[in-house]
Amino acid sequence: MTNARLTVDRDFVVGPVPRRLFGSFVEHMGRCVYTGIYEPGHPTADEHGYRGDVLALTREMGVSIVRYPGGNFVSGYHWEDGIGPVDERPRRIDGAWHTIETNAFGLHEFAGWAKEAGVEVMEAINLGTRGLEEARALVEYANHPGGTAWSDLRIKNGAKDPFGIKVWNLGNELDGPWQIGHKTADEYGRLANETAKAMKLVDPSIELVAVGSSGRKMPTFGEWEHTVLSHAYDEVDYISLHAYYQEHDGDALSFLACANDMDSFIESVIATADAVKAKRHSNKSIQLSFDEWNVWYQQRGDAGDQLHVLEKQQWREHPRLIEDEYNVTDAVVVGTLLNSLLRHGDRVTIANQAQLVNVIAPIRSEEGGPAWRQTIFWPFARMAELASGNILRVASSGDRFETAQYGDAAVVDASVTYDAERGRVAVFLANRGLDEDADLTVALRGFTASEVTRAEVLAIPDGGDRFTANTEDRQDAVGLVKLEHAAIADGELRATLPPLSWAVIEIAVAVA
Structure with a gap:
């Protein structure tokens, strides 16, 4: 058995829990829109064609804000095609994903879906093939x-x-370089x-997210952010981050430690x-928008290779793309x-999470069939x-493990929140040990x-292994x-976490 000790203090607050931290992403890619959130004729579809089963799962999941319509798709998209x-509405070639876009679903349909789902809209504009004039026209169309x-x-x-x-x-x-309309940092920053x-x-009430690096391993990472913000610091409110992780060559320990990255x-x-900020003598702090993140098996034959064969396919409407099946x-x-996002909730x-349905998604659906x-x-x-409430700082000690990619990591990873109104502390935990319980x-x-x-x-x-997944069957x-095994003893929480597990423990508390 491994051991971990966490300490939190009511007065050591990171900041309030930002509700927009629990956002998702809907892109016109694969089957995320068509046969995902939108399928006229489906047994659960309403008069607008929104799948009721997917709407119910979206609400259950607690999604707060959804980014739309892309993603790579947006860099070649004319928003006027979807109204x-x-x-x-015109049928168009989508060069980003080598598909045919029918434009049967556009801004009005998404705004209506978002209202039904109870989520906020986060709209992306095309600064790849288009620019300032089209952007301000879209704001006027949407908000005036x-x-x-x-x-x-x-x-x-x-x-x-x-x-609104x-x-x-x-x-x-x-x-x-893969992006339609790829730009240098100076070109993009000024635009x-x-x-x-x-x-x-x-x-004047809108909040704007500038494009940051597509990943930490980009050769321009760091310099890109500095240059873009040197141009746009006074006008933007956020800088974006994107990151995807996967298990490489059976290196489970590195994969389990990727939150270090x-x-x-x-x-x-x-x-x-x-x-x-310091160089500009500014009083304003830029917030972070981690507006694409997830596990994505980009180098696995049944998922990632789908992207590589797109060029050889005939142009099709909403083909299956990167429909990863997720395991324990x-x-x-x-x-x-x-946990990483929540621990940094004062700035992120x-x-x-990319994306909501079918495409590297927490929700799967089948055309004419179930959603799960x-x-x-x-x-x-x-x-x-x-x-909910406030994020608390976590002091951690206990057993650690070494990884090939991300250095050493704590066996038990955690984040903690305190809701004073409800008198509740919530502890979110992962036992990253493959074989042992964690005390x-x-x-x-x-x-x-x-x-x-x-x-x-x-x-x-029972009867499964770490690769067990939920499937249609x-x-x-x-x-x-x-x-x-979770209880209060001597004023402390004591629990035993099974090997390779994620847990949540909620505790009723009063201020001492």
Whole structure:
């Protein structure tokens, strides 16, 4: 058995839990939109074509904000193609994913879906093939009440009230050579600054996200952020981060420690943004939007190779793309990535798991068939439900393990929140040990703990292994069950975590 001791203090607060941390992403890619969130004729579809089963799972998951419509897709997208009568909308080639876009689903449809799902819209604009004029027109169309050409067109198209979109992405991954309209940092930084100014002249209340690096391993990482923010610091509110992780060549320990890399990525971007702040003698701090993150098996034949064969396919509508099947190990890793985001919640105030349905997603669906929860659904759903109030700093000691890629890591990874109104402390835990239980103690300074009110764990099911996944035929093979060994003793939380598991423990507390 391994051992871990955590200490939290009521007065050692990172900051309030940002609700936008529990965001998702819907891109016109693969089957995320078509046969994902939208499938007219499906047995559960409503009069708008929204799949009711997927809507229900989205609400259950606790998603707060959804980024739309891309992703690489947005860098070649004309937003005007997705408005007006559906039968008059043009069919277009989408070069990003080598597909045919019918434009049957566009801004009005997504805004309506978001209202039904109870989520905030985070709209991305095309700064790849388009620019300032199209961006400010879109803000006017979406947010202006009426009496102008673009806002009156929105009303004519059926939306009397403005959509009121507050958060906008100034493009996507323009540091990447694969991106349609790829730019240098100087080119992008100046364009982002001027576009931001024009958009805010239309609606001063909006919040803007500048494109950061597409990954920490990009050769321009660091310099890109510094250059872009040197141009656009005064006009933007966020800088973006993207990161995907997978298990390479059976190196499970490195995979389980990849939150170390996310921690370092976040802290490096904070340092760069604050360096620009210091140089400019500014009183404003740039926040971080981690608007793409997840486990993604980019180098596995049944998933990643789908991207490489696109060029050889005929142009098709919504083909299957990167529909990864997630197992127990993946769920534990997603739990640690959520912990990393929450631990940095004073600066990472938006995050979007990519994507919501079918495409590297916590929710899977089949055309005309069922929708179900993947293993990675559960850590997200429980953290979205129970992480409230303030984030507490966690002091950790105990057993550690060495990895080939990310150095050494604590066997037990954790984040903690305290909700004063409810009198609850929530502890989110991952036992990254492959073979041993973890004996856990949590000291709760400044609190009087009375009882454990909830204790749940996701672990290897009986008869399964770490690769067990939820499938169409076995939709509930992996899920949350009661954590039997969790109790308050001598004012501390004591628990035993099974090998390779993710757990949440909620404790009723009073201020000591």
